[in-house]
Amino acid sequence: MMKKIQLPLQTLNLTAGFMIWVILSSLMPFIKEDIAIPPEQLAWITAIPVVLGSILRIPLGYYANVFGARKMFMASFVLLMFPVYYISAANSSVDLMVGGLFLGVSGAIFSVGVTSLPKYYPKERHGFVNGIYGAGNLGTAITAFGAPVVASAIGWSATVQLYLILLGIFLIVNFFLGDKAETKVRTPLLEQIKGVYKNEKMWMLSLFYFITFGSFVAFTVYLPNFLVTNFELDKVDAGMRTAGFIIAATLMRPVGGWLADRFHSLILLMFVFTGVAAASVLLAFAPSIAWYTVGCLTIAFCAGAGNGVIFKLVPMFFHKQAGVVNGIVSAMGGLGGFFPPLMLMVLFKLTGHYAIGFMALSQLALVSLVLVIWMFYQEKLSIASQIIHHTAEGMILTDTSGKIMAVNPAFTALTGYEPEEAIGKNPNFLKSGIQTKEFYQDMWKTIGQKGVWQGEVWNRRKDGQNYLEWLTISAIKNEAGETKQYVGLISDVTAHKSKS
Numbered sequence: 150m151m152k153k154i155q156l157p158l159q160t161l162n163l164t165a166g167f168m169i170w171v172i173l174s175s176l177m178p179f180i181k182e183d184i185a186i187p188p189e190q191l192a193w194i195t196a197i198p199v200v201l202g203s204i205l206r207i208p209l210g211y212y213a214n215v216f217g218a219r220k221m222f223m224a225s226f227v228l229l230m231f232p233v234y235y236i237s238a239a240n241s242s243v244d245l246m247v248g249g250l251f252l253g254v255s256g257a258i259f260s261v262g263v264t265s266l267p268k269y270y271p272k273e274r275h276g277f278v279n280g281i282y283g284a285g286n287l288g289t290a291i292t293a294f295g296a297p298v299v300a301s302a303i304g305w306s307a308t309v310q311l312y313l314i315l316l317g318i319f320l321i322v323n324f325f326l327g328d329k330a331e332t333k334v335r336t337p338l339l340e341q342i343k344g345v346y347k348n349e350k351m352w353m354l355s356l357f358y359f360i361t362f363g364s365f366v367a368f369t370v371y372l373p374n375f376l377v378t379n380f381e382l383d384k385v386d387a388g389m390r391t392a393g394f395i396i397a398a399t400l401m402r403p404v405g406g407w408l409a410d411r412f413h414s415l416i417l418l419m420f421v422f423t424g425v426a427a428a429s430v431l432l433a434f435a436p437s438i439a440w441y442t443v444g445c446l447t448i449a450f451c452a453g454a455g456n457g458v459i460f461k462l463v464p465m466f467f468h469k470q471a472g473v474v475n476g477i478v479s480a481m482g483g484l485g486g487f488f489p490p491l492m493l494m495v496l497f498k499l500t501g502h503y504a505i506g507f508m509a510l511s512q513l514a515l516v517s518l519v520l521v522i523w524m525f526y527q528e529k530l531s532i533a534s535q536i537i538h539h540t541a542e543g544m545i546l547t548d549t550s551g552k553i554m555a556v557n558p559a560f561t562a563l564t565g566y567e568p569e570e571a572i573g574k575n576p577n578f579l580k581s582g583i584q585t586k587e588f589y590q591d592m593w594k595t596i597g598q599k600g601v602w603q604g605e606v607w608n609r610r611k612d613g614q615n616y617l618e619w620l621t622i623s624a625i626k627n628e629a630g631e632t633k634q635y636v637g638l639i640s641d642v643t644a645h646k647s648k649s
Contacts, residue, residue, distance in 0.1 A: 151326075151328050151330070152269050152328065154326060155218070155265070155266065155269055155327075155328055156266060156269070156278060156281060156282065158322070158323070158326055158327070159218060159222070159261070159262040159265065159266060159282060159285075160262070160281060160282050160284060160285045161285070161319070161322075162222045162258065162261075162262070162285070162319060162323065163258060163259060163262055163282060163283075163285025163286075163288065164285040164287055164288035164291070165226075165288060165315055165316070165319050166225070166229075166255040166256065166258045166259070166285070166288065167255065167256070167285055167286055167287075167288030167289045167292075168255075168288035168289070168291050168292045168312070168315065169229060169233060169252065169255040169288075169292075169312050169315075169316070170198055170202060170252065170253070170255040170256040170288075170289065171198075171288075171289045171292050171293060171369055171370065172233070172236065172252065172292060172296065172309055172312065173194060173195055173198060173236070173245060173249050173252070174195040174293075174369065174370040174371075174373055174374070175292045175293045175296045175297065175373055175388065175391075176296050176297065176300055176305045176308065176309070177191070177194070177195060177373060177374050178297070178373065178374060178377050178384040178387070179297070179300045179301075179304075179305040179384070180245070180305055183305070184239065184240060184241060184242060184245070185242075186242045186245075187242070190242050190246075191374070193246065194242060194245045194246055194249060195249075195370045195371070195374070196370060196486075196487050196488075197246055197249040197250050197253075198249045198250070198252040198253045198255075198256065199253065199256065199366060199370070199483050199484070199486045199487040200250065200253055200484075200487055201250055201251065201252075201253025201254065201256075201257065202252075202253030202254070202255065202256025202257050202483050203253070203256070203257070203479075203480045203481070203482075203483025203484045203486075203487065204253075204257075204480060204483075205253065205254060205257035205480075206256075206257045206259060206260040206475075206476045206477075206479045206480040206483060207260070207473065207476035207477055207480050208476065209221060209225075209257050209258060209260050209261055209476060210260035210261070210263070210264045210473060210474075210475040210476025210477075210479065211473050211476060213260065213261040213262075213264040213265050214264055214265075214333065214334035214335075214336075215333060215334070215335055216333070217265070217327075217328065217329070217331040217333060218261050218262065218264075218265035218266075218327065218328070218331060219323055219324075219327025219328055219329060219331065220327075221258070221261045222258060222261060222319070222323045222327065223320055223323050223324060223327070225254050225255070225257070225258045225261075226316045226319050226320045226323070227316075227320065228251075228254050229251075229252070229254050229255055229316055230313055230316050230317075231251065232248045232249075232250075232251035232252045232254075233248075233252070233309060233310075233312050233313055233316065234310070234313060235247070235248040235251075236248035236249070236252065236309055237306045237307075237309035237310045238306070256483060257483075259283075259285075259479050260475050260476045260479045260480075262282045262285075263279050263282060263283075263460055263463070263475045263479065264475045264476075265331060266278050266279065266282055267279070267464050268331065268332050272464070272465070273410060274410060275406075275410075275460075275461055275464050275465075276405075276406035276407065276408075276409035276410040276414075276457065276458070276460070276461030277403060277406045277407045277410050278406070279406055279457065279460040279461065280402050280403030280404070280405055280406020280407060280409075280457035280460075280461075281403045281406070283399075283402040283403070283406070283456055283457060283460065284399050284400070284402055284403050286365065286395065286398065286399040286402065286453075286456075287395065287396065287399045289369050289395045289399075290391075290392040290393075290395035290396045290399065291392075293369065293373065293388050293391040293392045293395055294388050294389055294391075294392035296308055296388070297373075297384055297385050297387075297388040298385060298388070299311070301384075301385065342473055345467060345473065345474055345477075348466075348467075350466050350524070351466075351467065351474055351477065351478070353520055353524060354459055354462060354463060354466070354474075354478050355477060355478050355481035355482075356481070356516075356517060356520070357418065357422075357455065357459055357517055357520075357521070358456070358459050358478050358479065358481055358482035358485070359481045359482055359484065359485035359513075360422070360425065360452075360455070360485060360510075360513055360514055360517050361421065361425075361451075361452045361453075361455035361456050361459065361482070361485075362452070362456050362479070362482030362483070362485060362486065363481075363482055363483075363484070363485015363486045363488075363489065364425065364448055364452040364485070364486075364489075364510070365395075365398050365449075365452050365453065365456065365486070366482070366483065366485065366486020366487075367485070367486045367488075367489035368391075368394055368445060368448065368449075369391065369394070369395055369486075370486060371489070372387070372390065372391040372394060372445070373387050373388055373391050374387075376390060376391070380438050380441075382438075390442070393446075394445050394446065394448075394449045395449075397446055397449035397450060397453065398448075398449040398450070398452055398453035398456075399453060400453065401449070401450050401451075401452075401453030401454045401456075401457070402453045402454070402456045402457040403457060404453075404454060404457065405417070405421075405453065405454030405455060405456060405457025405458045406457035406458070406460070406461055407457075408454070408457075408458070409457060409458045409461035409462075410461065413525075414458050414461050414462050414465075415521050415524055415525040415528065416525065417454070417458045418455060418458055418459075418517075418521045419518060419521050419522065419525075420451075421451045421452075421454055421455035421458065422451075422455075422514045422515070422517045422518040422521060423514075423518060424447055424448075424450070424451035425447075425448060425451045425452060425455075425510070425511070425514040426511045426512075426514035426515050426518065427447070427511075428443075428444045428445075428447035428448045428451065429444075429448070429507045429508065429510040429511035429514060430507070430508065430511050431443065431444040431447070432444035432445070432448075432503075432507040433503070433504040433505075433507035433508045433511070434504065456482075459478070460475075460478075463475055463478055489506065489510070492506055492509070538557055538558060540557065540559060541559055542559055542638045542639060542640050543556070543557065543559045543560035543562075543563045543564070543618075543638070543639040543640070544556065544557040544559065544560055544636065544637070544638055544639075545560060545571075545576055545636070545637040545639070546634055546635075546636050546637075547575075547576065547634060547635045547636075547637070548633075548634055548635075549632055549633065549634070549635070551575045551576065551577075551635075552573060552574070552575060553571050553572050553573060553574055553575070553576060554572065554634065555568075555572065556568050556571050556572065560639070563610075563616075563618075563639060563641055564579060564608070564610050564611060565610045565611030565612055566611050570611075576637065579608040579609060580608065580609065581607040581608050581609040581615045582609075583607040583615070584606060584607060592604070592622070596622055596624055596635075600623065600624040600626070600632075601621070601622065601623045601624070602620075602621070602622045603619070603620070603621045603622075604619075604620060605617055605618070605619060605620070605642065606618055606620045608639075616641055616643045617641070617642050617643045618639045618640060618641055618642060618643075619639070619640045619642045620637060620638070620639050621637065621638045621639075622635055622636070622637045623635070623636050623637075623638075
């Protein structure tokens with residue numbers, strides 16, 4: 150029973166954490182009325198919670214394995230009580246920055262659940278499970294929509310203080326319902342980092358999440374104030390539109406995870422980054438709020454689905470170091486939400502519009518698309534290599550002139566020749582001298598006509614002993630029907646022949 154409630158419990162924990170993470174950006178239109186904030190500091194205040202919320206994801210992901218999710222969530226909720234209260238009493242932009250920095254703990258708890266929850270489910274469900282957990286992003290929508298409504302009635306300071314009650318409730322709930330017997334992993338942090346920091350897949354996944362989750366965070370932080378300032382919308386209306394963006398992205402996250410459990414994750418990411426690139430171009434030239442809405446919703450659908458797909462790939466590629474890799478990848482995603490609002494502010498001051506910033510996002514999405522395509526074909530090559538390496542039959546790959554290009558370990562075990570002794574030579578160095586010249590002429594005539602030949606051949610091992618092999622030679626052709634290589638599969642049938 151305790152294990153079954155961990156998914157809903159931890160999803161609600163994340164929801165509460167994300168509700169707190171976006172307090173400042175959601176209430177900024179109200180806060181500006183009471184606190185004089187210079188325009189150049191505005192973007193910094195709303196972006197600062199993302200900093201600690203990103204950096205802390207690495208240690209929180211690691212310690213979630215060491216201490217378990219129950220203790221990590223409880224400790225995080227206790228720590229958050231101090232910045233939440235501090236922000237409610239703020240009377241300067243400096244107070245908001247200081248409180249906002251430590252508010253980042255609420256965003257860092259994301260890496261706790263993605264590290265903990267896969268322990269309770271089989272691999273084929275990890276995408277959907279992490280997608281459900283990621284739906285805790287809905288907490289940002291709750292605050293984006295609800296906080297302005299409450300602040301209109303009781304003021305922004307009292308609204309912030311209500312979150313202290315929320316923290317207290319979740320602290321108690323986790324104390325009683327958190328899993329005390331969760332499986333622990335105690336591999337030293339530096340040892341885990343050493344095992345992955347040179348792995349190109351981790352950095353590619355980090356870039357992908359930098360784009361997908363970064364877009365989600367950036368738009369969540371940037372939209373409320375932007376819609377009020379540039380489209381002159383009502384503050385509550387801007388909050389509702391931001392909530393709509395968040396809900397769309399959040400609902401797509403489990404959908405993305407579900408799809409990743411059933412289809413090839415890298416192919417799904419190709420569609421994701423194509424959509425982000427196209428939507429970014431549209432946003433760069435959107436002439437009206439209607440077209441702007443279309444672009445934002447496209448970003449929401451694609452980024453949300455991408456978030457779910459990426460965390461299907463992390464435990465697949467990094468089973469033993471899932472905690473620290475989850476932390477690094479999710480940290481990069483958080484940082485992806487920190488820089489865009491600042492970049493948009495700087496570019497707007499320099500150029501008077503946001504087009505260049507959105508075009509930069511489209512270019513990053515296109516770069517990611519190219520890398521995903523590269524990973525897809527590298528994976529296919531890796532699978533082919535693994536098949537060749539582990540097959541029980543000896544394998545020889547030659548070019549059309551008969552020069553050996555590659556052999557597998559089974560070939561070495563059968564013939565005694567190491568790869569460096571065979572590559573570059575013609576397979577005729579294995580001849581025993583038993584077959585006649587006409588035998589080989591007929592063999593290649595058949596291959597030329599049918600593309601394949603099978604039969605018994607006497608060859609000689611490195612130690613000088615003859616052996617009888619069952620040989621299959623196939624011509625490998627391109628789409629134009631031209632032969633590009635030949636592959637030979639060999640099995641030792643000497644013992645079988647002697648028995649017969």
